[in-house]
Amino acid sequence: MELRYIDAHCHLQFEQYDDDREEIIEQMQAQGVAGVVVGCDLELSKKAVELAEQHEHLYASVGVHPTDTSERFDTDDLLALAKHPKVVAIGECGLDFFRPAVVDESEKARQKEAFSRQIILAAEQELPLIIHARPSKGTMDAYHDVLELLTEAKGAYPDLRGDAHFFVGGPDEAAAFIALGFTVSFTAVITFARDYDEVIRAVPLASILAETDSPYVAPLARRGKRNDPLAVIDVAAKIADIRGEDPETVRRALLANTKRLFGI
Numbered sequence: 001m002e003l004r005y006i007d008a009h010c011h012l013q014f015e016q017y018d019d020d021r022e023e024i025i026e027q028m029q030a031q032g033v034a035g036v037v038v039g040c041d042l043e044l045s046k047k048a049v050e051l052a053e054q055h056e057h058l059y060a061s062v063g064v065h066p067t068d069t070s071e072r073f074d075t076d077d078l079l080a081l082a083k084h085p086k087v088v089a090i091g092e093c094g095l096d097f098f099r100p101a102v103v104d105e106s107e108k109a110r111q112k113e114a115f116s117r118q119i120i121l122a123a124e125q126e127l128p129l130i131i132h133a134r135p136s137k138g139t140m141d142a143y144h145d146v147l148e149l150l151t152e153a154k155g156a157y158p159d160l161r162g163d164a165h166f167f168v169g170g171p172d173e174a175a176a177f178i179a180l181g182f183t184v185s186f187t188a189v190i191t192f193a194r195d196y197d198e199v200i201r202a203v204p205l206a207s208i209l210a211e212t213d214s215p216y217v218a219p220l221a222r223r224g225k226r227n228d229p230l231a232v233i234d235v236a237a238k239i240a241d242i243r244g245e246d247p248e249t250v251r252r253a254l255l256a257n258t259k260r261l262f263g264i
């Protein structure tokens, strides 16, 4: 297949696809769309690896989401999965100060501990991180704390890199990630919300990835319905539109950026 797009973040292993997963995966192949299937806990990471094993154009990321509060996960279990040749990243992991009912110091400490262990795992396995950072309403708190932890880790692991997935920060936060060698990625939210236009124009094209986070946030035309990785085509087109750049140039750049980050 001629690879035209890579969805840098999707959850094709979720049960929402149990009825038609193979059909979607075939459509992806027909349209030259590859995807990184991202784990959120150990079980979903295993399923991501299984899918990647079965399909040439699917890759996997293994990790534990910050809101996963089930038992403290075993880093060795993640490490065992991370060694699979189709695993291209560690995550999604990071800090979420929006979703938990109570975000007190102990909750923040719990999330930071889980994130820090995954930063070390990524660094030691020489894999990029897929970062989930969601600040509390009206703030950039989670971004500041994520950036602080990454800056600290860069001291010990200068080659550490990754992607700030579903980026909702502003130009300052984007610039801070880029200075650390990270990319920022955007979903189909940009097809119906204008809040991200400024940051999309502010960052260098070489530091942007396109993703869907499917089954979440379908593009404008299918808003509210289940999303799928084919929507990465709409996201790429919208990035070009917002930046006022040639769609084909942008498509090629997004593809090259994603290949470079994940070593695909």
Ligand SMILES: [Zn+2]
Pocket (backbone or CB within 6 Å): 009, 011, 038, 092, 213
């Ligand atoms: Zn996700």
